[in-house]
Amino acid sequence: MVGEDYLWATQLGRLMSVERSTLLLSADDVAACLDMGEAIAAVREAFVAYHAKRAVMPPKSYINLPEHGGDVRSMPAKVGTDALSVKWICSHPKNPERHGLPTVIGSLILSDPATGWPLAVMDATLLTAYRTGAAAAVASDTLARRDATTLGIIGAGTQAAYQIAAISHVRKLTRVTIADARIESTQRLVEALTKRAPHLDVRAGTLEEAAGEDIVCTLTPVHTPIVKRDWIGHGVHINALGADAAGKQELEVDILRDAVIVVDDWEQATHSGEINVAMAAADLRPEHVRGTLGAILDGALPGRSDDEEITIFDSTGLAIQDTAVAKAVYARAVRDGLGTPVDLVNTARVPFDAVLTQMRT
Numbered sequence: 001m002v003g004e005d006y007l008w009a010t011q012l013g014r015l016m017s018v019e020r021s022t023l024l025l026s027a028d029d030v031a032a033c034l035d036m037g038e039a040i041a042a043v044r045e046a047f048v049a050y051h052a053k054r055a056v057m058p059p060k061s062y063i064n065l066p067e068h069g070g071d072v073r074s075m076p077a078k079v080g081t082d083a084l085s086v087k088w089i090c091s092h093p094k095n096p097e098r099h100g101l102p103t104v105i106g107s108l109i110l111s112d113p114a115t116g117w118p119l120a121v122m123d124a125t126l127l128t129a130y131r132t133g134a135a136a137a138v139a140s141d142t143l144a145r146r147d148a149t150t151l152g153i154i155g156a157g158t159q160a161a162y163q164i165a166a167i168s169h170v171r172k173l174t175r176v177t178i179a180d181a182r183i184e185s186t187q188r189l190v191e192a193l194t195k196r197a198p199h200l201d202v203r204a205g206t207l208e209e210a211a212g213e214d215i216v217c218t219l220t221p222v223h224t225p226i227v228k229r230d231w232i233g234h235g236v237h238i239n240a241l242g243a244d245a246a247g248k249q250e251l252e253v254d255i256l257r258d259a260v261i262v263v264d265d266w267e268q269a270t271h272s273g274e275i276n277v278a279m280a281a282a283d284l285r286p287e288h289v290r291g292t293l294g295a296i297l298d299g300a301l302p303g304r305s306d307d308e309e310i311t312i313f314d315s316t317g318l319a320i321q322d323t324a325v326a327k328a329v330y331a332r333a334v335r336d337g338l339g340t341p342v343d344l345v346n347t348a349r350v351p352f353d354a355v356l357t358q359m360r361t
Contacts, residue, residue, distance in 0.1 A: 051294030133162030152210035155219030
């Protein structure tokens with residue numbers, strides 16, 4: 001880092017070491033601080049840092065909530081020497097129809113590693129969408145053919161727009177094909193994208209048509225594969241993002257066998273990623289997986305070898321991504337004076353007399 005970036009990082013480091021209030025960042029505050037280009041850069045560095053042992057990420061923990069049709073995950077991580085966070089992410093697929101709420105709701109605490117001070121408490125719902133798109137963009141930039149210009153989106157939910165926006169940063173897109181059984185969702189995204197990017201050939205298509213593009217993003221919660229091997233041509237790159245829990249699988253196992261597979265994290269991918277079902281059934285062996293994206297970015301492993309290979313990025317979503325993007329959000333919020341400072345932690349010593357008054361005598 002040089003010039004303004006270095007000076008700002010140094011200033012932020014000093015600020016983080018002496019801060020005595022906590023910045024409360026609402027969804028609107030976080031939205032004002034998020035930039036897709038910055039998110040991609042932050043996530044790229046997080047992958048490299050994790051491979052180089054400059055990041056710490058304990059396993060993601062789950063609490064299943066079958067009575068409510070959802071689950072909750074806690075995701076702690078430390079990246080570098082000045083970014084530490086934990087994200088609490090709730091996934092309730094029936095929220096929209098039952099309560100008019102988002103499927104995914106998240107909150108994040110960003111702390112100063114040097115003191116443990118909570119620097120910020122922020123909405124993490126939008127942050128999660130950005131970092132997921134950013135991860136696919138980093139993988140696409142690393143693994144997709146350099147001449148890839150068409151994008152297939154399978155699943156027209158909320159994440160679809162973030163995938164399109166992010167991948168447009170790493171490849172010059174000419175066509176986007178969107179496939180989803182929900183016709184209204186598909187059409188709404190097609191219309192929005194056509195209005196925003198009139199230079200693009202944007203169309204609603206079948207699953208087969210979307211799977212036939214140069215880069216394919218799968219974004220569905222299915223447990224039975226919906227993408228067939230016959231649909232995937234030579235040289236295609238797939239970002240498999242829908243599988244984020246045990247039992248989920250979007251791609252036929254023959255696609256996995258015929259592809260170069262790259263995971264974000266070995267433990268999470270084998271437990272809850274696209275490869276989890278095939279690995280558990282012994283339909284796929286560990287040697288089918290080349291390694292992690294961080295290892296490729298750090299030069300420890302090769303990426304795409306030629307233009308004929310099929311490549312797959314198995315993305316489960318990592319806490320290091322959240323931490324890295326949260327740090328960028330906090331830096332921008334401090335710089336632009338956004339958020340609400342609150343005295344979340346009392347720094348004064350609390351007299352023991354206060355609790356002694358509550359003794360039962």
